[in-house]
Every structure is written in structure tokens, then in C-alpha cells.
Amino acid sequence: MRLKGRTAVITGAGSGIGRASAALFAREGAFVAMVDRDGAGLQDTVAAIRRANGEGSVHVGDVGDADFANSVVTEIVTRHGRLDVLMTAAGFSCGGTVLTTDPADWDAVFRTNVGGTWLWSRAAVPQMKLQRSGSIITLASQLAIAGGRGNSAYIAAKGAIISLTRTMALDFSDNGIRVNAIAPGAIDTPMLRRSFARHADPDPVREASRNRHAMKRFGNAEEVAEAALHLASDASSFTTGTVMVVDGGWLVA
Numbered sequence: 001m002r003l004k005g006r007t008a009v010i011t012g013a014g015s016g017i018g019r020a021s022a023a024l025f026a027r028e029g030a031f032v033a034m035v036d037r038d039g040a041g042l043q044d045t046v047a048a049i050r051r052a053n054g055e056g057s058v059h060v061g062d063v064g065d066a067d068f069a070n071s072v073v074t075e076i077v078t079r080h081g082r083l084d085v086l087m088t089a090a091g092f093s094c095g096g097t098v099l100t101t102d103p104a105d106w107d108a109v110f111r112t113n114v115g116g117t118w119l120w121s122r123a124a125v126p127q128m129k130l131q132r133s134g135s136i137i138t139l140a141s142q143l144a145i146a147g148g149r150g151n152s153a154y155i156a157a158k159g160a161i162i163s164l165t166r167t168m169a170l171d172f173s174d175n176g177i178r179v180n181a182i183a184p185g186a187i188d189t190p191m192l193r194r195s196f197a198r199h200a201d202p203d204p205v206r207e208a209s210r211n212r213h214a215m216k217r218f219g220n221a222e223e224v225a226e227a228a229l230h231l232a233s234d235a236s237s238f239t240t241g242t243v244m245v246v247d248g249g250w251l252v253a
């Protein structure tokens with residue numbers, strides 16, 4: 001087991017990449033604190049963890065709420081005495097250009113994606129500094145590197161996450177904390193399906209996205225979870241400040 005005896009917090013654990021990562025981390029021996037605003041989704045993740053013979057706890061709330069982040073991290077550290085891994089997988093996308101995106105939607109995208117990365121890192125880093133060890137895994141996107149159409153708030157937020165990841169890696173490297181980002185391609189998750197549903201005719205948009213990948217398919221959440229496991233484990237002990245691209249060849253196609 002690559003995470004035996006370790007404690008992890010995963011935001012966005014109610015579905016998609018967060019859920020797949022929670023189940024995999026639990027199967028690899030970690031206690032997983034699962035965070036999401038979707039309580040019903042978290043219960044499905046709990047079931048997945050139980051099937052993996054793992055252990056975890058459920059925390060329902062808004063990842064953009066600083067008090068919520070602090071309270072969850074404090075609870076986990078009080079119960080387990082440490083925090084080894086933070087994965088900020090919570091995400092939100094609304095679609096739209098800079099002209100068509102409502103300011104409230106722009107703020108909501110940044111609150112979840114960037115705020116949800118910053119606030120949870122801010123809550124986790126003090127304990128990791130005390131331990132002189134820890135791995136923080138953020139979720140970017142291949143679109144933050146390549147650019148894309150009609151999703152300006154989301155792409156800008158994911159670009160900010162890459163920059164934040166790199167500066168945190170530098171700020172806390174002397175404290176034994178590693179900080180890395182994963183940049184997935186289009187992954188078959190509820191968020192991706194909702195993004196296609198925003199179009200009047202989703203089918204051609206879906207096929208264009210699928211064919212944009214060199215591998216001519218969408219990724220699945222478990223494939224991204226494997227990358228997260230690598231970054232969470234000692235196998236990546238000399239890796240920090242990097243962006244691990246898991247995109248089926250999107251950037252090279």
C-alpha cells in the first residue's frame with residue numbers, strides 16, 4: 001500500500017476525479033476526509049471507499065468558505081495527529097467569453113477553483129510545516145496551457161492555479177512540502193457532460209472534443225486518480241512545482 005497510515009483531504013470528492021481519487025487513496029491505505037457541497041454525492045463516494053475496504057470521513061460545505069476549510073483541517077489533525085496529503089479537486093465551470101460571462105458567475109468560478117485551492121492550502125500548510133512533510137495536489141487543466149474557446153472564467157482560473165502551485169512549491173520547499181498540479185484533458189465526468197449540455201447541439205461539440213485528443217477518446221477519472229496517487233506517494237519525492245499533464249495527447253495533437 002503506497003499511502004498506508006497516511007491522512008488525506010480531498011475536496012470535490014462527491015464526483016468525478018475527486019471521487020475516483022478518494023477511492024484509490026483509501027484502497028492504498030490512506031484515511032480520506034472527503035469534502036464537497038454535494039452531500040448525496042459524498043455518500044456515493046463513501047460507498048466506493050467501503051468497497052475498497054478503506055476509511056474516511058464526510059464533510060459537507062462550500063470549499064470557498066475559509067472557516068469551513070479551517071474547521072475540517074483542524075478536525076482531521078485533532079483526530080489523526082497529522083495531514084499528509086491535500087488534493088484540491090473541487091471545480092466549477094460556467095462557460096462564456098469575457099463578454100457573455102456574468103460577473104457573478106466569474107466570481108463563483110474563481111471562488112471554487114482558485115479560492116478552493118488557496119484556502120485549503122492555507123489551512124493545511126501550517127500542519128505540514130510542523131511535520132516537515134506533505135504533498136499538495138492541485139487540479140489545473142490542459143486548457144490553461146493550450147487555451148480554448150467559450151470558457152474564459154474557467155480557463156483563467158485554471159491558469160491561476162498553475163501559477164499558485166508553482167509559487168507555493170517555492171515558498172514551502174524548505175519545509176518538506178511538495179506542491180504539484182495535474183492538468184487533465186477532457187475527462188468523462190459530470191462536469192464535462194454539463195459543459196456539453198450548455199450547447200444547443202451538444203453532439204458535434206462532444207465529438208470535436210473527443211477527436212481533439214491524439215488518443216481519440218475522453219479520459220476517465222480513474223486515470224487521473226493514478227496520477228494523483230503518484231504525486232501523493234513517496235514515488236514522487238523529488239517532484240515539486242510541476243504540472244503533470246494527463247490529457248490523452250491533447251497538447252501534442
